[in-house]
Amino acid sequence: MHFSCPQKNLLNSISIVQKSVSSKTTLTILKGIYLEAKMGQLKLVGTDLEIGIENIIEADVRKEGSIVIDARLFSEIIRKLPDSNVEISIDENSQILIKCEHTEINILSQSASEFPELPVVEEEQTYLIPQEIFRNMIRQTVFATSQDESRPILTGVLVEIEESILNMVALDGYRLALRRGSINAVDNYKVVIPAKTLNEISRIMNMDEDEPIKVSLTENHGLFTIGNTKLISRLLEGEFINYNQILPKEYKSRVKINTKNLLNSIERASLLGREGKSNLVKFTIKDDKMIITSNSELGKVYEEIPIQLEGNDLEIAFNSKYFIEALKVIEDEEIFITLTTGVSPGIIRPVDNDNYVYLVLPVRLH
Amino acid sequence: MHFSCPQKNLLNSISIVQKSVSSKTTLTILKGIYLEAKMGQLKLVGTDLEIGIENIIEADVRKEGSIVIDARLFSEIIRKLPDSNVEISIDENSQILIKCEHTEINILSQSASEFPELPVVEEEQTYLIPQEIFRNMIRQTVFATSQDESRPILTGVLVEIEESILNMVALDGYRLALRRGSINAVDNYKVVIPAKTLNEISRIMNMDEDEPIKVSLTENHGLFTIGNTKLISRLLEGEFINYNQILPKEYKSRVKINTKNLLNSIERASLLGREGKSNLVKFTIKDDKMIITSNSELGKVYEEIPIQLEGNDLEIAFNSKYFIEALKVIEDEEIFITLTTGVSPGIIRPVDNDNYVYLVLPVRLH
Structure with missing residues (x-):
């Protein structure tokens, strides 16, 4: 092998594929980046066996x-x-x-x-999604996935394509985030993509580019193509929870x-609660104001x-973390919070936008 | 106590004094900031008993x-x-x-x-130093102080005032950094200021301000005044090494x-050496070039x-860290390295500037 290419391009390519390289692995080969010089191109590949990333740059081979x-x-x-220009070659001792x-x-x-070969993903079920929209959809859902590996399916985000609708859903037993989008598709498809994969895709997406991300899905794998970069990830197996059953249809109080x-x-109220376990903040909703209180030693x-x-006045308490994380990803100026009783879930939606629903369970007050 | 002041000013003041508050202390009172509202002013004080910082802002008391x-x-x-405006008061239960x-x-x-009172420092031996110069002098010396607490005196920087000359010197047994400056003084004075104190002063100095820093010294304490901020630090006790004896007067080779x-x-050469202990890089100086090599598994x-x-051709090896740290604080475009043999110290000086001398011991080649 013998090639040369500009230092800047090579460094950029390394930094894209390097994120899929695990430093923790005990397999030495997986700590490496695979380089292939062929027909005027240099291909770099990294993988941790869950996610593989491939990037191609031009090179003088x-x-x-x-x-x-x-x-x-x-x-x-x-x-x-x-x-400057970097020249890379191998001598007879493979140095x-x-x-x-x-x-x-x-x-x-x-x-x-x-070096392990990346799985081949047939590009049959293929969708194009504008990068900015996909990144936003990831941001508004991925934080609500479960960190608990005991139910692996909940560590991913459900991606549901139903004709021209694209839904992404994450839930962890305490809250649920649903982001609706639209897509140019005629078929129905449902997969669960690991949160880690979505975070990597988000990172790779280059918002300067107008080109949409190309998503190809098979039963076990997803292939995400952004310009000269391909990310291949396994998908999570198993049945996702029927989330529609969880979303309440009615409410007794609606707060704008x-x-x-x-x-x-809530951030200020949670400052004093942090030492405790549940970060409890209490909402007292009455007439034209909401009073938020917290108490600790x-x-x-x-x-x-x-x-x-x-609707009705109400007292209800929440884990502040679950509220803060959702409010941080909502860009709309105003939201509705809809509630039924002090012990039933709260729902957050943007006032001027129908594309986001966030459900959060309350904490029972003693 | 009852006062109010703008949130921005209070936050700025807290961030200045907070650095002297130790979070590791077992004395609860030292985890606190002392607030004193008096005659239109709010004074904030933090201390870890080694360094105390005091900042004053205007307040409506x-x-x-x-x-x-x-x-x-x-x-x-x-x-x-x-x-917005923040109002702070104390109720009858001292809440x-x-x-x-x-x-x-x-x-x-x-x-x-x-709350412990800060030591009172008489402002008798008082010097004014432009902030930019003092910050630069600290930066060029403080990194060469010893990290080893077994010889406490070497964990500080010698500050030596001799008529109109101000010298700052740090050394750790492997290298020595000497920065010369000038000062408006008529007397002689010599103190050793802890590295930590100098780092704090550097951080507090506000380069936007034209006002010089005011340094007042007593036998055991230094008082550093910058605008509305006072930093009081103990000084290190003991005799500093006679550094003039260490600096060689002659050389056999001079490299520009x-x-x-x-x-x-050297940074590239040290990339492969990092796993080893001494970060060895070898210099081969001959005719019109210097060859730098490093070797590891x-x-x-x-x-x-x-x-x-x-002068003479020469081979010599150094711990790359000691070279890198010095080269990073030299702003001059070109330096002289003067050397005598492969086992005697090297000296670095800027070519166009007489104010900096850095000595580094070589590593013996096997």
Whole structure:
């Protein structure tokens, strides 16, 4: 193998694929980046066997070939090279030689044949989604996935395509986030994508690009193509919870409130509650205001926010974390909070927008 | 106590004094910030008994008094309040009440009488130093202080005033950094200031201000005044090493080299050496170039840099860390490295500037 390419391009490519390389793995080969020089192109691949990322850049290929280089060392070396052309070759002992201006670096390599091949994903069920919309949909749902590996299906986000509707749903037993979108599709499809995969996709998406992300799904794998980058991930197996059953259809109280004011007030109220377990904040809804209070051995907080109330007065308490996380991903200025009793779930929706629903369970007051 | 002031000013003041508050202390009172409202001013004080910081802001004082509030909690609360006026008072149970717009927060306080008084430093030996110069002098020396507490005197920087000359010197047994400056003084004075104190002063100095820092020294304490902020620190006791004896007067080889090129080359060479203990990089100086090499089980690096050599060819090896740290604080484009043999110290000086000398011991090659 023998090729050269600009340092900047190589560094960018390394930083894209490196995120799928696990530093914790005990398999040395998985700590490496696979390099393949072929027909004017350099392909870089990294994988942790769950997620694989592949990126292609142009290169001046003088001799085709492939090799595996330790990802961390390779990244550090290329980062420190000057903004110039980098030439990489392999000698007869399979040592890698990196040349750039007046620098020559020799490092050990591993055989490319030991590197696991990424699964081949047939591009049959293929959808195009604008990057900005997909990134926003991920942001508004992925935080509500479960961190608890004992129910693996809940560590992913349900992606549900029904004709021209695209729904993404995450839930963890305490709250549920549903983001609705539209898609150009004629068929129905349902998969559960690991939260980690969605976070990686979000990171890779380059918002400067107008090009949509291409999503191809099979039963077990998803292929996500963004420009010259492909991310391949396994999907989660199993049946997702029928979330429609969980969403209440009716309510007794509807509160209209400013999103930012509510977020700030709950954040202050939660400052003193943090030491406790449930981060309890209490809402007292009455007439034209909502009073938010919290209490701990450190002190107490009292907050008053103007609201428009339709329906009954109510007292209800929540874990502040579940409210804060949702309010942070809602960009709309005002939300409705709909409630039934002090022990039944609360629902948050943007006032001027029908695309987001967030359900949160209350904490029972003693 | 009862006062009010703008949230922004209070937050800024907290962030200045908070750095001297230790979160690790077992004395609860030292985890607090002392507040004193008096004659239109609010004074905040924090201390870890080694360093004390005091900051004064204007406030609308309705009732004079003083109190101690947990620093972390106070800082988090004030940070989360809106950009508005904050009103703080104490009730009959010594609870603190913080009011801001529609927020009311109650937290516990501690008695101001338990808070340690900062030492009084007589302002007799007083010097004025421009902030930018002092900050630069600190940056060029403080990194060379010893981390080893077994010789406490070396954990500080010697500050030596001799008529109109101000020298700052740090050394740790492997290298020595000497920064020369000038000062408007007629007397001689010598103190050793803890590295931690100098780092804090650097952080507090506000480069927007033209006002010089005022340094007042007594035998055991230093008082550093910057605008409305006073930092009081104990000084290190004991005799500093006679550093003049250490600096060699002669050399056999003098290398003129570009600072940035040398830094980049050593950084690359040290990438492969990091796993080892001494981060060894070897310099081979011959004719018009310096070759830098490093070797480890991970691979090897070869770097070539053009130089102007006066005197003998030479081979010498160094711990790369000691070179990198010095090169990072030298802003001059070119330096001289003067050397005698492969086992005697190297000296770095800027070519166009007489104010900095850095000595580093070589590593013996096997």
